[in-house]
Every structure is written in C-alpha cells, then in structure tokens.
Amino acid sequence: MTALAWPAAVAVALVCVATLAVGALGLRLSRTTSDFYVASRVVSPRWNASAIGGEYLSAASFLGVAGLVLAVGADMLWYPIGYTAGYVVLLVLVAAPLRRSGAFTLPDFAEIRMRSPVVRRVASVLVVGIGWLYLLPQFQGAGLALRSATGAPRWVGALIVAGVVVLNVLAGGMRSITLVQAFQYWLKLTAIALPVIFLVATWRADGAPAPPADHTTVSVNAVTVRLADTVRVRVEEPATIIVHGQVDGEPVGGPVQLEPGSAVLAAGSTVTLPEGTPVPRAEEIFGRDGPAPAGGAERGHELYRTYSLLLALLLGTMGLPHVIVRFYTNPDGRGARRTAAAVIGLLGAFYLFPPVYAALGRVYAPDLLLTGRTDTVVLTLPQRVLPGPLGEALSALVMGGAFAAFLSTSSGLTVSVAGVLSQDLLRRRARTGVAGFRAGTILAVAVPAAGTLLATSVGLADTVGLAFAVAASTFCPLLVLGIWWRRLTVTGALAGLAVGGVTAASAAMVTMLGRAPDGLAGALLAQPAAWTVPLSFAVMVVVSLRTPGSMPAGVGRVMTRLHVPEGIRQHHGRAAVPPGRAVGVPIDAASGGLVGAVDRSSPASNRSARAVTLSPGTDRSSPTAGPPGAGSLPPTA
Amino acid sequence: MSTVQSIPGGAAPAATPGGGGGGGASYVEVAASPEFRELRARFRRFVFPMTVLFLAWYFTYVLLAAYAPGFMGIGIVGDINVGLVLGLGQFLSTFVITWLYVRWADREFDTSAAELRARIEGPAPAEAGGESR
Numbered sequence: 001m002t003a004l005a006w007p008a009a010v011a012v013a014l015v016c017v018a019t020l021a022v023g024a025l026g027l028r029l030s031r032t033t034s035d036f037y038v039a040s041r042v043v044s045p046r047w048n049a050s051a052i053g054g055e056y057l058s059a060a061s062f063l064g065v066a067g068l069v070l071a072v073g074a075d076m077l078w079y080p081i082g083y084t085a086g087y088v089v090l091l092v093l094v095a096a097p098l099r100r101s102g103a104f105t106l107p108d109f110a111e112i113r114m115r116s117p118v119v120r121r122v123a124s125v126l127v128v129g130i131g132w133l134y135l136l137p138q139f140q141g142a143g144l145a146l147r148s149a150t151g152a153p154r155w156v157g158a159l160i161v162a163g164v165v166v167l168n169v170l171a172g173g174m175r176s177i178t179l180v181q182a183f184q185y186w187l188k189l190t191a192i193a194l195p196v197i198f199l200v201a202t203w204r205a206d207g208a209p210a211p212p213a214d215h216t217t218v219s220v221n222a223v224t225v226r227l228a229d230t231v232r233v234r235v236e237e238p239a240t241i242i243v244h245g246q247v248d249g250e251p252v253g254g255p256v257q258l259e260p261g262s263a264v265l266a267a268g269s270t271v272t273l274p275e276g277t278p279v280p281r282a283e284e285i286f287g288r289d290g291p292a293p294a295g296g297a298e299r300g301h302e303l304y305r306t307y308s309l310l311l312a313l314l315l316g317t318m319g320l321p322h323v324i325v326r327f328y329t330n331p332d333g334r335g336a337r338r339t340a341a342a343v344i345g346l347l348g349a350f351y352l353f354p355p356v357y358a359a360l361g362r363v364y365a366p367d368l369l370l371t372g373r374t375d376t377v378v379l380t381l382p383q384r385v386l387p388g389p390l391g392e393a394l395s396a397l398v399m400g401g402a403f404a405a406f407l408s409t410s411s412g413l414t415v416s417v418a419g420v421l422s423q424d425l426l427r428r429r430a431r432t433g434v435a436g437f438r439a440g441t442i443l444a445v446a447v448p449a450a451g452t453l454l455a456t457s458v459g460l461a462d463t464v465g466l467a468f469a470v471a472a473s474t475f476c477p478l479l480v481l482g483i484w485w486r487r488l489t490v491t492g493a494l495a496g497l498a499v500g501g502v503t504a505a506s507a508a509m510v511t512m513l514g515r516a517p518d519g520l521a522g523a524l525l526a527q528p529a530a531w532t533v534p535l536s537f538a539v540m541v542v543v544s545l546r547t548p549g550s551m552p553a554g555v556g557r558v559m560t561r562l563h564v565p566e567g568i569r570q571h572h573g574r575a576a577v578p579p580g581r582a583v584g585v586p587i588d589a590a591s592g593g594l595v596g597a598v599d600r601s602s603p604a605s606n607r608s609a610r611a612v613t614l615s616p617g618t619d620r621s622s623p624t625a626g627p628p629g630a631g632s633l634p635p636t637a
Numbered sequence: 638m639s640t641v642q643s644i645p646g647g648a649a650p651a652a653t654p655g656g657g658g659g660g661g662a663s664y665v666e667v668a669a670s671p672e673f674r675e676l677r678a679r680f681r682r683f684v685f686p687m688t689v690l691f692l693a694w695y696f697t698y699v700l701l702a703a704y705a706p707g708f709m710g711i712g713i714v715g716d717i718n719v720g721l722v723l724g725l726g727q728f729l730s731t732f733v734i735t736w737l738y739v740r741w742a743d744r745e746f747d748t749s750a751a752e753l754r755a756r757i758e759g760p761a762p763a764e765a766g767g768e769s770r
Contacts, residue, residue: 075703075709075720077724077727078699078727081695081728082695084731085695088734088735091738092738093688096742303700303703310695310696334742334747337739338739341735344731345732348732352728484681560673563676563677564676564753
C-alpha cells in the first residue's frame with residue numbers, strides 16, 4: 001500500500017507550509033484591519049457559506065463517506081445526506097433566531113437565553129468535550145491517510161496535523177480570514193472532483209463495467225494484495241482465492257476454496273482474487289493496536305444503528321462548536337438563513353463525489369473490502385486506475401485535499417475549544433486573555449492527540465458519529481427548546497444537559513475504549529443518539545414543568561428578540577465594538593473565544609458588556625443581556 | 638464568574654420598556670400581543686410539519702434500504718435501480734426543501750414580521766434616544 005510515497009509526501013508538505021504561510025499572512029492582515037467586526041459583517045452569505053463548508057468537511061467526509069458507501073453500497077447514501085440535512089434542521093429551526101440572539105458561541109447562547117452562569121459553564125464543558133471528540137478522528141484520519149500513502153507510522157500524520165494546527169492557531173492565523181476558510185472548501189472540492197473526471201473517463205474507456213451490486217460484490221478484474229494486518233473475513237458464497245501465506249492458521253501456497261462462514265487470513269499473506277470471484281469481506285482487523293471491526297461490517301442491529309446515527313447527524317450539526325460561530329458573521333437573521341441555505345448547496349455538491357469513488361472502488365479496488373481498508377479508497381483509487389505520472393499527480397492532489405480537510409476542521413475546532421477553555425474554564429489560572437488562549441490551544445490539541453494513542457478500535461466515521469451524538473443529546477434540546485419553548489427553566493435545562501451529556505458521553509467513552517459488549521447493549525452504546533436525545537428532551541421538559549419557579553427572568557423579552565426579525569435600519573452603519581477593542585486582536589469575529597478572552601483582560605469591560613457588544617443591531621433589546629452599565633458602550637463607533 | 642449580579646435580576650426588565658426610544662410597546666407587551674403570537678404560530682404551522690415530513694422521508698429511505706432490498710433493487714434503466722434513484726432523490730429533495738423554506742421565509746414570514754415590527758416600534762428615529770444611560 002505504499003506505492004507512491006514521494007508525490008503524496010510533497011503534497012502534504014505543501015499544504016502544511018501553505019497553511020502556515022497563509023496563517024502568518026492572516027495575522028498581518030487582521031492586525032491592520034481597523035475594525036474586523038465590520039469587515040466580517042460585509043462578508044456575503046456565499047463566502048460565509050464557503051467558509052462553513054471549508055471547516056465542516058472533515059476527515060470523515062473526505063475519506064469516511066466513500067469508504068462506507070464502498071463497504072455497504074448505495075443503501076449508505078443516507079449517510080452523506082445526513083451530513084447535509086443536519087444543516088436543513090439547523091436552517092429551519094435555529095439559524096435565524098440564533099443569529100438574532102447575538103450569541104457568538106453555544107455558551108453565549110446558553111447565558112443569553114437562560115441568564116444563568118451555571119448553564120453557561122455546563123455548556124462550556126460540553127463544547128470542550130464535543131470538540132475533543134471531533135478532533136480525535138481528525139488526527140486519527142491524518143495518521144491513517146499518511147500511512148496509506150507513504151507507509152509512515154500512524155502517529156506521524158497525527159503529529160503533523162496537531163503541530164501545524166497549534167502553530168497556526170497560536171499565530172492567530174487561518175481563521176483570521178473568512179476567505180481562507182472559504183478557499184479551503186474550494187480546494188477540497190477540487191481535490192475530490194478533479195480526479196473523478198479522469199477516473200470516470202478511464203472507466204468508460206474500459207467499457208464501463210457495472211459496479212457490482214451491494215451484497216454480492218464480485219471482483220471485475222483480478223487483483224492481488226498483500227495483507228498488512230491479519231483479517232477475519234466473512235464469506236457469503238463459496239470462493240476460490242489464491243493465497244501465499246496463512247489461512248486459518250494453516251500455511252497455504254496456492255488456490256484455496258473458502259466456504260460460507262468466516263476465515264482468518266494472516267498478516268503478510270499475498271492474496272489474489274481471480275476475475276469474477278465473490279469478494280470475502282473483512283469483518284475484523286487485527287492490527288498492531290488490537291482487533292477492530294472493519295468499516296461497514298455488519299455488527300448486528302443494523303437498522304437501530306443506522307437510525308441512531310442518522311438522528312445524531314440530523315440533530316447534532318446544530319450543536320457543533322465550530323459551526324455555530326460562523327452564523328454570527330451574518331448581518332442578520334435573513335443573512336443567516338441565506339448562509340445556511342448556501343451551505344446546503346455547497347455540501348450537497350461535495351457529497352455527490354464520494355459515492356462515485358465508492359462505486360468505482362467496487363470495480364477497481366474490491367480488495368479494499370477484503371483488507372477492510374475501505375477508508376482509503378479515495379486515496380488509493382487514482383493511482384490504481386491511472387498508472388503513471390497522471391495517477392501520481394492526482395493521488396497527490398487527493399492527499400493534499402485530505403490534509404486540507406484535517407487542517408481546516410482541526411483549526412476551526414481548536415479555536416472554538418481553546419476559546420471556551422480560556423474564557424470559561426481556565427480563567428483563574430490564566431489571567432490575561434492571550435496567555436489563557438495559548439494555554440487553551442495547547443490543551444485543546446494535546447488531549448485528543450493523546451487520545452489517538454488510546455482509542456484505536458473505532459473507525460473514523462464512528463468517532464465523528466459519537467461527537468454528533470453528544471451534540472445532539474445536549475445542545476439540540478437546549479437550542480430547540482430554548483428557542484421554541486418559553487417555559488424552559490434553568491433547572492430543566494441543567495437537568496437535560498446533564499442527563500443527555502453524561503449518558504451520551506459515557507456511551508462514547510465505553511465504545512472508544514473498546515469495552516462495549518456485543519449485541520443490543522453494544523449497539524445502544526455505539527450509537528447512543530436514538531435513546532439519549534429523546535431522554536434529554538424529556539428530562540428538560542418534565543423538569544422544566546415541575547420547576548416553574550426557575551424560569552429565567554425576562555424570558556418574554558428574550559423570546560421576542562429571538563423571533564422578531566431585525567429592523568432593516570438597525571444593522572446599517574453600526575460598529576458592534578468600539579474600534580479600540582478590536583484592533584490588534586489577531587483573530588476574527590467568528591472565533592469568539594479569543595475575542596471574549598481579550599475582552600475580559602480589559603479592566604473596563606466585563607462579561608456582560610461583551611454580551612452587549614455581541615448584539616449589534618439588536619441593542620434595543622440588549623438590556624435583557626447586560627447590566628445597566630453595559631449601555632455605557634457607545635452604540636456607534 | 639460573577640455574572641448573576643451583573644444581570645438585572647427579578648422583575649426589573651419587565652418594568653423597563655425595551656430601549657426607551659421611538660415610542661411603542663415594550664417587549665413584554667410585544668410578546669403578549671396577538672400579532673406576535675400569530676407570527677410565531679404562522680412559523681410553526683409551516684416549519685414544524687415540514688421538519689417532520691422531511692425527517693420521515695429520510696428515515697423511510699433507510700427503512701426501505703433495510704427491509705425492502707427487493708424493491709430497492711428493481712431495475713429502472715440499465716444499472717440504475719430504485720434505490721439509487723431514491724438515494725439521489727434525497728439529495729435533490731434536500732435542495733428543494735431548502736429552497737422552499739428560504740422562499741417562504743423571505744416572502745411571507747419576513748414581510749409580516751417587518752409589519753409587526755414597524756407597528757410596535759413606530760417610525761425610524763428610534764436609535765436617537767439610545768439606551769446608554
């Protein structure tokens with residue numbers, strides 16, 4: 001699997017260097033921009049949407065979707081849809097009211113709506129947890145991608161991405177310009193789309209062999225593969241394969257007849273699948289890190305797992321920390337709506353391509369089903385199908401795109417997590433904003449980077465799914481009920497967040513440490529959303545109804561503010577922040593965290609003042625969010 | 638973490654008209670007004686059924702994929718079967734839903750919301766008064 005190390009390594013190096021260079025440039029630009037807030041609010045929904053797409057399309061999207069569709073078949077098309085449709089839910093239920101609330105981050109929203117620092121703190125802890133869960137597969141994916149392309153050990157890729165992200169975020173780069181993130185989207189789209197043109201052309205020139213159907217994949221051409229790890233394969237139909245190595249512990253050197261059931265092929269064996277052979281499918285991979293289920297392998301209770309994951313994707317998107325901040329850069333609720341709609345278009349366009357890789361993978365790389373390395377199909381297909389320099393170049397392009405995905409998603413997440421860490425959770429130790437943010441950044445990256453060494457038994461898409469599940473079990477009820485149900489109380493919100501967060505996060509931990517039992521219990525833990533989301537909603541509603549006394553004061557005002565669109569005149573010519581406060585802050589409006597942190601380091605301001613600065617255009621209602629003193633900020637600058 | 642004190646507690650907000658300028662109803666009155674209730678009801682009437690509908694559509698697809706492989710495997714043209722068409726149809730329907738919603742929100746919701754706001758807040762010079770003490 002290590003055919004073409006150099007072009008891929010060069011592509012990775014280029015992407016990393018370019019990212020750091022752009023980061024450094026962004027630092028200079030953001031320092032010379034006198035009022036970044038105003039600048040950011042002239043960003044059109046289209047660019048803003050590209051930026052969201054750039055951050056959102058992560059390792060799971062770039063590699064995992066194609067891998068799962070390859071493994072499971074067209075039935076898996078719901079999976080990329082789920083990633084896109086999460087934005088539909090976000091669009092119709094929360095986008096505009098969330099923008100009108102003036103919240104920068106999820107903890108901001110919690111405080112504005114519930115008026116409770118305790119809810120804010122719980123929300124902060126959840127943001128950090130979800131961010132870590134989501135960062136982990138980014139680092140894992142980088143290790144996997146680099147190993148597949150160059151043969152480097154897995155920790156190398158993880159270390160590279162973690163290192164670049166830390167340097168970049170510490171320098172204040174990357175996120176400092178919306179356009180850079182927007183550029184990342186188009187880079188990723190190009191990296192995944194361009195090879196498809198050549199692949200499909202070659203496929204047509206080959207006579208357009210039909211991709212084998214889902215459950216009876218047959219190798220179209222003979223393929224030979226050397227197994228890097230021992231795999232247990234499931235045999236559906238009798239198949240004769242040629243093995244030089246070991247099958248079920250017996251040394252073999254020639255054709256082997258596999259009967260329906262399962263068989264173990266030892267690491268180091270060379271396996272040839274003659275043309276027309278039904279492909280035995282990997283069920284479990286025994287790597288250096290211990291046994292792991294192969295991507296897309298049947299694990300029982302499939303319908304439950306699917307429903308649960310789909311629910312997590314649909315409802316979890318709104319609770320991802322790096323997604324929400326971007327909505328603040330919209331001028332108003334209407335702009336937020338336009339942005340979300342454009343995001344759906346951009347994501348939909350992107351997700352059309354991974355299934356093409358999957359279908360062509362069935363034709364040209366059925367051995368990935370045998371080895372279980374379906375997550376690498378996007379990376380390996382170009383050089384398989386197109387020998388020579390073109391294939392090498394396209395492979396390098398895809399590799400660069402994959403690293404762009406790791407870097408941009410990780411950077412966005414790291415900034416969000418570091419912001420919350422420094423702003424809400426590390427404050428006592430790190431007094432000054434910038435030092436706190438730096439400490440937060442290191443911590444934000446170090447924990448998931450260490451986690452990649454521990455959690456090895458879960459596939460890319462699965463870990464991301466768990467992050468969505470935790471988000472869906474906590475922030476989805478808080479946002480939906482907070483926006484649509486005025487009787488939500490502080491006690492109810494806290495109870496729901498606690499129950500949803502603890503159950504979903506525990507299930508995630510058990511699964512990721514490989515301690516989940518088999519059968520239904522294992523399925524319930526691996527895909528918890530189907531039960532933790534309703535549970536969290538129910539707890540929030542029931543507890544709220546029983547504790548009407550802890551309804552936040554002035555809820556009517558907040559609700560009005562959330563639901564009445566801004567007056568058109570109100571967002572013109574208003575600087576949300578006096579220029580002096582924004583100048584020199586090396587991070588943009590969308591990052592929230594550092595801005596908040598810097599705000600706090602300034603003795604003249606306090607948290608509540610920030611709540612007001614965060615609500616341009618809605619300041620008529622801002623007394624709900626801030627103390628009387630907050631009004632002393634000049635409304636115009 | 639000393640935020641509790643910094644937020645005017647209790648009934649204070651209810652007593653203060655929203656922002657003071659411009660003249661017109663307070664936010665609490667707005668929230669209680671039939672127009673505001675109507676606005677929210679209108680939104681709910683459109684958005685909640687649509688949300689339920691499209692969630693049902695996604696989940697039905699998964700159900701079909703799991704329990705009706707025969708149906709999903711019915712060929713239509715060449716290698717294209719029902720499952721593939723429905724799968725791509727999900728992409729398409731996602732775009733259509735988005736477009737429908739944005740069109741509805743722009744045309745109907747924003748218009749009536751702007752009317753409501755104009756009626757509550759009165760004419761434009763609202764900002765002049767300012768709430769800065």
